[in-house]
Amino acid sequence: MNVQLNHTIVWCRDKQTSATFLVDILGLPSPTPFGPMLIVQLDNGVSLDYYDNDEFSSQHYAFLIGEDDFDPIFARLQSRGLPYWADPCKLRPDEINRLDGGRRVYFDDPDGHLLEIFTRV
Numbered sequence: 001m002n003v004q005l006n007h008t009i010v011w012c013r014d015k016q017t018s019a020t021f022l023v024d025i026l027g028l029p030s031p032t033p034f035g036p037m038l039i040v041q042l043d044n045g046v047s048l049d050y051y052d053n054d055e056f057s058s059q060h061y062a063f064l065i066g067e068d069d070f071d072p073i074f075a076r077l078q079s080r081g082l083p084y085w086a087d088p089c090k091l092r093p094d095e096i097n098r099l100d101g102g103r104r105v106y107f108d109d110p111d112g113h114l115l116e117i118f119t120r121v
Contacts, residue, residue, distance in 0.1 A: 011056030019050040062116040
């Protein structure tokens, strides 16, 4: 059997703002329109499909990145003055989590979704 995640919808207040935020931080190609959505394509074939909706719950999206990609992405977070944490409960502000031998940080997107970048599983 072969089961793969293809896409997921990211509910947001303003799809242009939210999708652009993600591609700018991660250094991805610009989002592309598809019907009422804006599609952010990830390198493993999965897409995040941004869709406007005023009512949604905050979600968590984690992005496995290469070790060489961490510094430029983290620099973009810092250049925007965005708060970041070493843990998903937001108890360790302004720290990088290094407990697993890699690096990981958590930060919020414009809609309060908790985003995570990490270099090792």
